[in-house]
Amino acid sequence: MYQIVEKKVLNEQVKLFRVKAPHVAKKAKPGQFIVLRVTDDGERIPLTIADYDRKEGTITIIFQEVGATTAALGLLNEGEYIHDFAGPLGLPSELEGIKKACVIGGGLGCAIAYPQAKALHEMGAKVDIIAGFRTKDIIILEDEMKAACENLIVCTDDGSNGRKNLVTNELEALLQAGEQYDVVIAIGPLVMMKFVCLTTKKYNVKTIVSMNPIMVDGTGMCGGCRLTVGGETKFACVDGPDFDGHLVDFDETIRRSKMYKKFEQEAMERHRCNLEEVIKNA
Amino acid sequence: MPNMSPNKCPMPEQDPNVRNKNFKEVALGYTEEQAVEEAQRCLNCKARPCIAGCPVNVQIPDFIQLIANRDFSGAAKKIKQTNSLPAVCGRVCPQESQCESKCVRGRKGEPVAIGRLERFAADWSMANEKPESAKIEKNGHKVAVVGAGPSGLTCAGDLANLGYDVTVFEAFHKAGGVLVYGIPEFRLPKAIVQREIDTLSDKGVKFELNYIVGKTGSIDELMNDDGFEAVYVGSGAGLPSFMNIPGENLNGVLSANEFLTRINLMKAYLPNNPTPVMVPKRAAIVGGGNVAMDAARCAKRIGAEEVYILYRRSEEEMPARNEEIHHAKEEGIIFRLLTAPTKILGDENGWVKGVECVEMELGEPDASGRRRPVVKQGSEYTIDLDCVIMSIGTSPNPLIRSTTPDLETNRKGCIVADEATGQTSKAGVFAGGDAVTGAATVILAMGAGKAAAAAIDKYIKSK
Numbered sequence: 001m002y003q004i005v006e007k008k009v010l011n012e013q014v015k016l017f018r019v020k021a022p023h024v025a026k027k028a029k030p031g032q033f034i035v036l037r038v039t040d041d042g043e044r045i046p047l048t049i050a051d052y053d054r055k056e057g058t059i060t061i062i063f064q065e066v067g068a069t070t071a072a073l074g075l076l077n078e079g080e081y082i083h084d085f086a087g088p089l090g091l092p093s094e095l096e097g098i099k100k101a102c103v104i105g106g107g108l109g110c111a112i113a114y115p116q117a118k119a120l121h122e123m124g125a126k127v128d129i130i131a132g133f134r135t136k137d138i139i140i141l142e143d144e145m146k147a148a149c150e151n152l153i154v155c156t157d158d159g160s161n162g163r164k165n166l167v168t169n170e171l172e173a174l175l176q177a178g179e180q181y182d183v184v185i186a187i188g189p190l191v192m193m194k195f196v197c198l199t200t201k202k203y204n205v206k207t208i209v210s211m212n213p214i215m216v217d218g219t220g221m222c223g224g225c226r227l228t229v230g231g232e233t234k235f236a237c238v239d240g241p242d243f244d245g246h247l248v249d250f251d252e253t254i255r256r257s258k259m260y261k262k263f264e265q266e267a268m269e270r271h272r273c274n275l276e277e278v279i280k281n282a
Numbered sequence: 283m284p285n286m287s288p289n290k291c292p293m294p295e296q297d298p299n300v301r302n303k304n305f306k307e308v309a310l311g312y313t314e315e316q317a318v319e320e321a322q323r324c325l326n327c328k329a330r331p332c333i334a335g336c337p338v339n340v341q342i343p344d345f346i347q348l349i350a351n352r353d354f355s356g357a358a359k360k361i362k363q364t365n366s367l368p369a370v371c372g373r374v375c376p377q378e379s380q381c382e383s384k385c386v387r388g389r390k391g392e393p394v395a396i397g398r399l400e401r402f403a404a405d406w407s408m409a410n411e412k413p414e415s416a417k418i419e420k421n422g423h424k425v426a427v428v429g430a431g432p433s434g435l436t437c438a439g440d441l442a443n444l445g446y447d448v449t450v451f452e453a454f455h456k457a458g459g460v461l462v463y464g465i466p467e468f469r470l471p472k473a474i475v476q477r478e479i480d481t482l483s484d485k486g487v488k489f490e491l492n493y494i495v496g497k498t499g500s501i502d503e504l505m506n507d508d509g510f511e512a513v514y515v516g517s518g519a520g521l522p523s524f525m526n527i528p529g530e531n532l533n534g535v536l537s538a539n540e541f542l543t544r545i546n547l548m549k550a551y552l553p554n555n556p557t558p559v560m561v562p563k564r565a566a567i568v569g570g571g572n573v574a575m576d577a578a579r580c581a582k583r584i585g586a587e588e589v590y591i592l593y594r595r596s597e598e599e600m601p602a603r604n605e606e607i608h609h610a611k612e613e614g615i616i617f618r619l620l621t622a623p624t625k626i627l628g629d630e631n632g633w634v635k636g637v638e639c640v641e642m643e644l645g646e647p648d649a650s651g652r653r654r655p656v657v658k659q660g661s662e663y664t665i666d667l668d669c670v671i672m673s674i675g676t677s678p679n680p681l682i683r684s685t686t687p688d689l690e691t692n693r694k695g696c697i698v699a700d701e702a703t704g705q706t707s708k709a710g711v712f713a714g715g716d717a718v719t720g721a722a723t724v725i726l727a728m729g730a731g732k733a734a735a736a737a738i739d740k741y742i743k744s745k
Binding site: 069085086087088216219258264 | 556560679680
């Protein structure tokens with residue numbers, strides 16, 4: 001059992017937990033992930049490590065409540081326990097030698113983009129951050145990101161924060177203005193990463209994306225997370241999660257991310273019917 | 283007087299058309315009377331050839347005589363002297379190619395049902411006896427076991443019996459390895475696996491779950507920082523193979539590992555379980571091993587209307603246990619033998635809509651001694667499907683070899699280890715089971731764990 005030593009509500013749907021997991025904290029590096037189960041009969045879900053503290057033996061995770069499991073996780077409070085917490089999994093990000101980077105986060109992706117920017121910033125690299133959100137109310141980590149870069153651009157889809165734009169347009173403007181980046185790191189929804197890669201391809205700027213596909217074990221055993229990179233099948237859990245974005249087949253990955261939607265919906269429907277039956281018979 | 287019936291006493295089973303809709307155990311086990319009747323078929327012959335067919339050296343005629351004399355407790359004790367997981371072996375061992383293949387009764391009629399009798403004795407003991415809490419004197423030496431599958435559990439059990447302080451490191455949230463993620467409930471009830479694991483815990487074996495050796499900690503760290511004097515690597519062969527044919531990344535194509543792990547370990551077959559699983563309408567399982575049979579029978583049970591086994595050789599070459607093939611057929615699984623998929627077809631949304639196959643014929647024997655399948659020209663045809671499950675084998679996970687530089691591995695990624703002792707190229711590190719042999723059987727993995735436990739004892743005592 002793994003204790004939650006700190007809980008922060010970042011916005012209505014996004015929460016931050018600091019979890020006591022000394023084994024994981026001892027080895028964790030930026031870019032890696034953990035797999036957790038909330039309860040003893042729970043589902044295994046992967047979450048990227050947002051931060052770690054080796055001395056305290058803690059791992060920080062930031063998650064959005066999108067399904068039954070993340071909703072159950074969000075209900076836990078400080079002092080309570082997560083049933084299982086395994087890691088660190090995947091390969092760490094390769095940040096060595098980067099002098100100037102543009103880090104792009106989309107929505108919850110900022111939770112992972114931010115520690116990457118912070119690591120680069122602490123290494124002495126020059127960092128620009130472009131953070132995109134749907135609307136102003138769900139902006140997270142703005143102060144933290146500001147402290148981790150030279151130049152922070154926060155834009156929203158609906159313009160509610162005063163800057164209506166897409167991250168790809170903001171990026172293109174910087175590239176057009178002649179910014180020279182060693183690397184662009186893009187972390188967020190698959191569609192966003194796809195269009196960032198299409199943009200950087202035009203300017204021939206190396207682009208790293210962090211993939212978070214469906215997986216069960218996270219150690220190479222199920223193959224559910226396979227994706228095509230440069231024409232070859234890779235397992236995101238052991239070969240990634242970071243990949244050269246220009247080589248990733250995003251259309252296939254987007255399609256594969258929907259693999260279990262139908263079955264989850266049917267299961268939810270069955271669950272609802274069962275409940276109605278129980279209520280009717282009560 | 284021995285019972286001279288040429289046939290085994292039949293095993294009571296759930297009706298095929300009932301059981302293919304539930305996950306309860308298929309074979310119900312012998313009653314005491316049936317067990318005694320079957321035990322009386324053993325001639326207690328002098329040569330005892332059956333024992334040579336058992337990788338863990340169970341004293342088969344002895345335990346069978348005890349059953350014949352209605353000393354069921356004694357029979358269970360006799361088995362447990364050499365086999366730490368009898369209830370498991372009685373259910374999943376390929377007896378027909380091991381002990382039972384050597385039985386003299388098999389020359390005329392069926393061999394003695396050694397597997398069923400082993401299961402009977404183990405189940406009788408579980409139901410009627412409290413586990414013995416024999417006080418074992420600790421010897422103060424620490425040994426780490428990597429992987430809580432059959433090989434690691436056997437090694438841990440034997441070392442604990444010798445007084446070692448054993449910790450088993452398991453990547454999953456549950457101990458049992460393939461016994462819990464791979465083999466389905468209807469063939470090996472998980473409560474039985476848990477009982478065997480509880481027995482080890484009672485002996486003082488510690489289980490460190492959610493610990494991925496190679497990630498959470500390395501073998502060197504276990505030995506240098508955590509004080510383990512020896513390590514047994516029984517990490518199995520967990521990496522699924524794919525065929526590398528077009529269409530394998532379509533939605534609806536999955537590895538048997540993924541399908542079975544969702545169903546068995548994560549219990550996706552239970553109502554209201556949060557882990558989703560694909561419920562196919564028409565599924566094809568590619569492969570002819572026990573895993574393929576398990577996947578096919580699971581697909582049927584969760585609601586698939588039609589389930590095919592596609593296997594490129596004939597039934598004779600199928601590596602699955604005879605009983606599993608027989609059960610699968612009874613449950614309505616359709617066998618397309620001498621058939622190999624060449625391409626998986628997708629619809630406009632990227633979901634599987636069928637598989638293109640060719641028929642094969644058997645040519646000259648290949649390296650495995652089995653006749654090599656050769657494509658029959660012009661035999662292409664298509665089967666309409668919405669799901670393809672690849673069950674064509676697994677290979678060892680690279681996490682350990684990639685983080686243990688002085689551990690020698692072969693071209694296939696298997697750890698190189700001495701067959702008799704499990705000794706690897708690295709001092710103090712032993713290995714066995716599928717991590718060494720590539721995908722094989724539970725009992726061979728157990729045999730390797732047993733041999734390594736003895737070798738580790740010798741190694742530590744001679745230090």
